[in-house]
Amino acid sequence: MLQQERKVIEPLLDPGERLAEAASVSLAPGITRPPEELLTPRRPSRLEERIGSSFGVLRKAYAVLNPLQSAVGALEDRVQDVTSGSVVHGKGMDGGWSSAAGRFVVRMYDQGAYAHGLFAVTDRRVLMVVDRAKIWQLGTEDHTLHWSQPYAALAGLRRHPKGVIQRGRLDLVFADGSWAGVVTGLPRNAEPLAAAFARRGR
Incomplete structure (x- = not known):
């Protein structure tokens, strides 16, 4: 764990709580994005709306000038959406x-977590801290405690699962038998x- x-993380812990181990992780690539209706609707900022509007104009202009390439690109996007990683x-x-x-997966796509x-x-x-600073806010950080569960909610932290690369x-x-992968x-x-979890943070 880096200093x-x-x-x-430590400023976000409860009084008396001790940090045992931490690392940057992402959701496993085999996990699909949750349906949009399960995610909290977020109103984009004015800058995001302006950027989105500019890209929309460029996309329409490209489709007019390159109709075949545009159609192929749209088909590729649809194939990626329905093909599981x-x-x-x-x-x-x-x-x-x-x-x-x-x-857990829904939470990791929600409210600026970006998986x-x-x-x-x-x-x-165990807990997850995310930086909700916008991508254009260079040099700024907005770390927030995004998700946490007591040990009783988890049956294990499995290392070297079979069938993955x-x-x-x-x-x-x-504890309900379901599981989700993350990658450091x-x-x-x-x-x-995994070792810290096996010691239950001791």
């Missing part, structure tokens, strides 16, 4: 959207997280 990660990367999640794993964050193990729980892969196995930014960071 930078400790500085980000599990074909290449292995299964990323087990359980419906109403399961504990499904709710990645700092995963931490403390002496009381990601070296830094960990599966969060929930650096493969070597997965083992300390």
Whole structure:
């Protein structure tokens, strides 16, 4: 665990809570994006609306000048939407959207999380911290405690799951039997997280 990660997470912990391990993770690539109706609607900022409007004009102009290329691009997008990443990367999640794993995935796409964050193990729980600063806000950070669960809510943190190719892969196995995979930014960071969970943060 880097000192930078400790500085980000420790101010967000409860009084007396101790941080055992932390690392940057992303949802496993075999996990599909949740249906939009499960996500919290977010109103874009004025800058986002302006950027989106400009891209919309450019996209329409490109479609007029390059109708064949535009049609091919739209077809490729649709194929990507319906083709699961599990074909290449292995299964990323087990359980419906109403399961504990499904709710975790929905949360990791909700309210500016963008499917990645700092995963931490403390002496009381596991949690995820995300930086909600906008991409154009260079040099600024807005770290928030985005998700947390007590140890009783999880049955395990599974290392080296079968049928996947990601070296830094960990599966969060929930008490209801569902599970969801995450991948550490650096493969070597997965083992300390699993070890800290096995010690239950002690």
